[in-house]
Amino acid sequence: VDLEKIGARVSAACADTLARGETFYPGASRVHLAAFPPKERWDDWTYLDSRRAARRAMLVPTTCFNCESACGLLAYVDRDTLAVRKFEGNPEHPGSRGRNCAKGPATLNQVTDPDRILYPLKRAGRRGEGRWVQVSWDEALDDIAGRIRAAITEDRRNEIMYHVGRPGEDGFTERVLASWGVDGHNSHTNVCSSGARAGYHFWMGIDRPSPDHANADVILLVSAHLESGHYFNPHAQRITDAKARGAKLIVFDTRLSNTATHADHWLAPHPGSEAAILLAIANHLIQAGRYDREFVRRWWNWAEYLACEHPEAEATFERFEEILRGLYADYTIEFAAAESGVDAAVIAAVAEAVASAGTRLATHSWRSAAAGNLGGWQVARCLFLLNCLLGAVATEGGTFPNAWSKFVPRPVYTPGHPGTWNELTWPDEYPLALNEMSFLLPHFLKEGRGHLAVYFTRVYNPVWTNPDGLTWVEVLTEEDLIGLHVALTPVWNETAYFADYILPMGVGSERHDLHSYEQYDGQWIAFRQPVLRAARERLGQPVSYTRQVNPGEVWEENEFWIELSWRIDPEGSLGIRRYYESPERPGAKLTVDEYYAWIFGHSVPGLPERASAEGLTPLEFMRRYGAFEISAGVGAVHEQAVPPAELLDIAENRYGRVYTRAADPPGPNVVPVATPDGDSDGRRPAGVRVDGVIRRGFPTPSGRLEFYSGTLAGWGWPEHALPGYIRSHVHPAVLAPDQLVLISTFRLPTQIHTRGANAKWLNELAHTNPLWIHPADAARLGITAGGLVRVETEIGYFVGKAWVTEGIRPGVVACSHHMGRWKLTTPADGPAGPRQVAPTVDLAADGGQWRMRHRAGVRPYDSADRDTRRIWWGDVGVHQNLTFAVHPDPISGQHCWHQAVRVRPAADGDAYGDIAVDTSQAHAAYRDWLRRCRPAPGHSPDGTRRPYWLMRPLKPGRDAYRLAPDSAARDR
């Protein structure tokens, strides 16, 4: 290649770029090398590949779909072949700032995965038999639409359910369900983050934290957020910068994570004791008077607390402080040390570090302890208590409510929420559950609580991901319980084996989605788009459906839902079609271009102007750059004074909550927050009076931060009305002497969970999940490094290998949740499944007694990708989740993942990967946990199923909230 000849076209160097008047993207090295080609050349960029061949590419942005961070990607679309050659980061993305984790570049593996599903498939034999025939999209759409239409017209709306894994978008599909008038949204959230969500929500009416790591002085993580979890890449950037600036990092994690290794203080507590430590820190702040008195006085609902719980006390802040000093006095550092096993001196040092942070304390908890333990939701609540004590809420370097760092633009249609209430997802037993009781669905169906006519699983794999997967298998194979199972997935998974239709949907670079996540004090949107469609359109080749450019007949969900909804109501008689009509062309079907053009043109402040400055339409701008920052430095929204125009005929309750008759101005940002009730005269909440000024406050009943939750007190849980410590179901006091705690949820930075399947570069890096065990435990139990171990749970056992390590607390074992995929033995002409990660297994049941054994492991194979001949790994882990019973927390509804287990050397005849499960015991465990509940009938203070103000993805009308007349009498 003659560099001279290519000339300036190939140069991204600083001087050349600036001389051309183009954008220079400085990189980490801060030298004359650019991190990315100038954006002015993204349409036609000539570059050298690693073999020094000159290539011409179009650089098309999209959004990574390999976790929830929504980092920017730039696809290099070859101008000659129109194939994606690689994915880099997108420097125009404000959250990820051009950087990615290992999973970003590996998106290419998913595009070229030789085992992916390319055509719609319909079951040919029994469910789970593995026989499939290819069908047309029309056939599948008509069949599914017909069944949904029948369910709607026959008023069987609750028989329609959409069960989503990671949404990867903000509200599109929820609005589809709303348009159908069904309460059919089901999520994975209760096996994931609902514990933490509940903790945050009870404080502030917003269910996620948004820590401003970059400006913090002290960062406290009850998570492994430097390497995994929501926003790991964007957060890792900012945490690392803060650390280099001198910020202190405190990490709670029972096993040695990569995050823990970077901590100034690593605390590895006994699982479930985290809240005890946090309360000891809080107590230290309180007793030493090192909290922000003004913040607590102004923003806590202490007056309500005094009135409700200490009506005899003088209603002064000073009196509250006195009481507060008593509330947590028992949470001494010694107590926390005894509960957690962490050295008291370490806890004292951490308490001192937190005390020194002032308003620059950034805290974060998401899954981890909040998802592991009975009462885990209190971990997040106690963590945020520290912010609330220090006034580090929505401050520079503090923790924000996520809704203020997130922007969900209002779409053209916002259909009203459904009139029905689905008890399969929102059962009366869990009135305070913040999310659907998704993982109990098979037990509900088994108990005869209902059945489903059409059940969509969408990038969701409950058989593998959820606890008690074999109960899922039992229900999924029962056609009386689930009439039609439609799996929307780009790749084979354990649940899709038991589907009736498998509809292939695009991976991250093959679909449209719009989303926004809280990653710093600012708001942005990121646009996921099918990059080949965008490329063709730039070349003047219009594309009407994304499946025209995707591999095979792979489609995307936006267009699928529009098409399906149209076919459910082709005449418009059901009132559904109107939500899918073009805003520009009356009566014509909405296109995705029209859908997003409307949003970008109407609901994203600043975007039309910015686009116009470049001579682009807002949609063209987003197709070109992929992301847009709406605002930075949003700051403390709760402190904003409510404008007089919003205050009409106001009323105020005794605690300063202010209600107005002025209509809620319809803003462009429809980010979900709680919806506190208005007053009894029909006014809506407008703000809260603080020292005489009416301020925005928080979306809670009191408008303040709810240290005291009247909701918990009023719905049968007065003992948990304050942030507190609930002893876990794996507390040492309840463990048998020979039991250990199994942490089954930890993540690796290199894996994607169930959707990853054949990402070969990631699989090569990480493919097995040995059981982490401390040398002392291993020696005591006679377990050798690398030896086979049998791990016994309450419903069965699994056989894995031991990883003997100092990186885990004695008495605790841990097993990463990524690995242990499998595929069933299928007919010779059946689907191959994800051959890089899934061994073939024999799975058989005798009554409820299930046995799984590996039949053939992972090995090299021939495919269109020559790399599959070079697969060198054969050990792809063991599927532990099958052996877990359901553990629904009676308040948050979160599945409490930690397991009390017995670990011993494998028995004679045990083989690696063996699973044994008794589903009748699994059902008994479900019944056992159900008894912990305090159901709405009998505990609801107002005859409703659930506090109306709590967030809910779909919010039925108030009528649907009324408890059914017979529900109080139902046998529990």
Add this chain to the structure above:
Amino acid sequence: MTTQDAQPGPPGVMPGPGEPVRWLKVIDQTRCIGCHACTTACKSENEVPLSVTRTYVKSVDTGVFPEARRAFQVTRCNQCEDAPCVAACPTAAMFTRPDGIVDFDKDACIGCKACMAACPYDAIFINPEDHSAEKCNLCAHRIDSGLEPACVVVCPTQAILVGPAGGSPAASIVAREPVTVRRPEKGTKPKLFYRGATQATLDPLAARRPAGDTFAWSEVQRGPGQVVSGHPGGGNSSAAALLSYDIGHRAPWDWRVSLYTWTKGVAAGTYLVAVLGTLAGYLSWHSALTVWAAPLIAAVFLAATGGLLVWDLEHPRRFGYILTRPQWRSWLVRGGVILAGYAAVLGLHLLAWLTGSTGLRQAVAVPGVPLAALAAVYTAYLFAQAKARDLWQNPLLPAHLLIQAGVGGSAALLLAAAWWQPSAAAWLEWLLLGTCAAHLLLVLGEAAIGHPTEHARLAAHEMTRGTFAGLFWAGFGLVAAGMTVPVAGAWAAPLALAGLAAYEHAFVQAGQCVPLA
């Protein structure tokens, strides 16, 4: 403070036009979170197949609970100023660019793996698609376009920096902060500097190898030719270090190279012993052994040597590049010339047999003796050029190879003599006895003496008491059995030859069995 601010705008440091740039790289392990973004970004940018890697993140768990920590090391080519791979490469396929980048030319690579044997960091591999050697080259194709390397761009925490040595944030870190390099004792002058790296990762033998067949989240690759990382014993560190992730590594040279050292020893020794025996008066210039048996045996073994060498190449058809585009510092090239010269000697000697020219025979011996000796000995220099392999850095190796040639030559001639010239057997028997004794003395020294580095000690341990012990002691016993030659006569010669072959294999493989990364 080395935080890179994230403000947009042009950088402060830009070399002027024509100003020479010497690149260096900093990997800041205080910022590295072990996420492997660099690993996959590199796979993508450089289209690196499965089973091989240009860069990865090694991890070592240190300490005891609750003071345990995990140390990371982004592991890749060190861009050495004095790069052993460049010195060892016979065709300049590995080369140092004027800007200091150690780059490679896939079209010039013959696949001899000398670079891999030489690299003290095990950073080079053969690409299974194109069969040429490759490694991290700082994404030279990107740098030439004014772009940062792919790993620098992708890194979430900006833990990887490149910059001109003459002035850049990277250069400031190198100049002002405590930085380290991997294995400085190898004298390679790496231009990749680690900030905040620990000895537990820098020293390939600091951490112990896990006992089972998995690391913390990955299988341990074991099997023939695999070099499993980590110290096989207790670790070379008191810090309770356990290797928790590493990739599979392979020994570059397999049995073909072991066998080549043996065939070449026999080829060199046969002629050398015959001619020296003639000069010493034990044989005449007209005896069968001198006239045709010795050169014929030597020629056959030399042909086998060449065949093995070519067979071992990943690009056998590019064998000629050694002579058409020689890189003269390479002992593969020098050895190639020596072997070519020696082949010519043997050819002329055989020509002298056909033409019956004693004069030619005698004249050829003048260059023939030193060339044969060089052919025997040069491999010591070739092995020494494999800087990574401490076991081979033995000052006695040239002498030892000469002695081995003596064993091979006398044994081969003894067999020939038994058939064609029984009268010559006696002194050959004594010569075989003597060279065998000398060989065993040197071998025993290798086995018994202490070694200056842990690497050499481990290699010797693997040779004498580990994986290759069976071969080693079989070789020892067979050569010892060869010493019965004054009694057993020619029957002992095959024993000595087999023992020599077994020893060569043990020595060549043991030298490569110690992990380097």
